Amino acid sequence: MTQTETVTAEPESPVDETASPEGDDEELPEDPDDEPGAEGEEPPEDGDVPPGGAERIPEGEFNDSVHGEETETFYSEEGSEVGAAGFAQDEGPLVVPAEPTADAETVGELGPLDAVELGGRERQDDTSSSWIEVVLAEGYGWVESGQIDRGAGLFFFGETQDITDEYLHEVPPTESSEALVESLAEQVTGPEEEMLDAEGDPAGPRWTLVSSPADYDEEFYRVDVTGYLDDSLAGERLFITLEESGAGYELGQLERTLICRRGVADEGLCL
Structure with missing residues (x-):
């Protein structure tokens, strides 16, 4: 699997995390x-699987009017690892429902450092929202694209x-x-x-x-x-x-x- 983290060299002197940011474009946490x-x-370790999940939906039980139509992109590669990116902790999490619809029960959440394996299936509804099946510790779930902000979601x-x-x-x-x-x-x-x-x-x-x-x-x-x-x-x-x-x-x-x-x-x- 591709690792989503890396370890950088330790600086010679400690970093001061208490200083306030300067500039108007982006506010960094002060409190x-x-x-x-x-x-x-501790941040998530490589190989840690986020908790949650539900029983996998059998192939014949999808309802196109509820779950959208089947589609296939690079996120249909079952077993490939993807990671969350593009959002801070207070902007998330990525919500993971049991089915590819916003009305389904939430069975998991993904933070900005979490990584998951792809379940191998995708759906797209009539609002152009795409859904990616992912594997959690206790089962499966679905992640909707664009649910936080532009540039945030699951990536390789x-x-x-x-x-x-x-x-x-x-x-x-x-x-x-x-x-x-x-x-x-x-x-x-x-x-x-x-x-x-x-x-x-x-x-x-x-x-x-x-x-x-x-x-x-x-x-x-x-x-x-x-x-x-x-x-x-x-x-x-x-x-x-x-x-x-x-x-x-x-x-x-x-x-x-x-x-x-x-x-x-x-x-x-x-x-």
């Missing part, structure tokens, strides 16, 4: 009670790359660790310009702070940049490690894991 996880809590995770050198001189040291994380996220996201899709809705890349070092007793920040207007690369999960400097904080290491729409090739790149 520890608003952080994604309790301090010291590719290889992890060290891109420190690409941004080392793009972001100067700052007094605030969170301001530096914000600056890096905006550099990766690209120019601020309004993008609209064919229906006139907002489109294009957006970034989300997924976790800070204190959330899971780690040495790095996680930032998801999603919403790329590309049919292969959906976005990137950034792992940002900072180091103390005379001016406050500077970039120590920046890694990215590719977030893919259609699957991952043997070499770890997006299909």
Whole structure:
């Protein structure tokens, strides 16, 4: 299975998670009670299966008027692993009903670091909502696309790359660790310009702070940049490690894991 997490090098000095962010575009959590996880809590391990699930719907018991029509995309590959991305803890979770309809009983939830195996079936209803079958610890469930925000959902995770050198001189040291994380996220996201899709809705890349070092007793920040207007690369999960400097904080290491729409090739790149 493709791993959705990576471990970055430990900085020489501890990171200050208490500094407030600077800038108007994205607000980072300031109150520890608003952080994604309790301090010291462990993130999901590779191979952990989220709880929940229900008995699988037999093939002949789907009702097209309720469950939509059968469809097939890259998310019909039974047994492939996908992970949640593109949303913070307080924006989620991804709700998992027992059937591919919003009226069905909720049998599970997926947080921003959860990964699941695909059940191998998909449905699409008359509102153009698509549903993906997933496997949970006690059975099966269905995840609807677009239930949180643009760029959020289930994706395939590719290889992890060290891109420190690409941004080392793009972001100067700052007094605030969170301001530096914000600056890096905006550099990766690209120019601020309004993008609209064919229906006139907002489109294009957006970034989300997924976790800070204190959330899971780690040495790095996680930032998801999603919403790329590309049919292969959906976005990137950034792992940002900072180091103390005379001016406050500077970039120590920046890694990215590719977030893919259609699957991952043997070499770890997006299909």
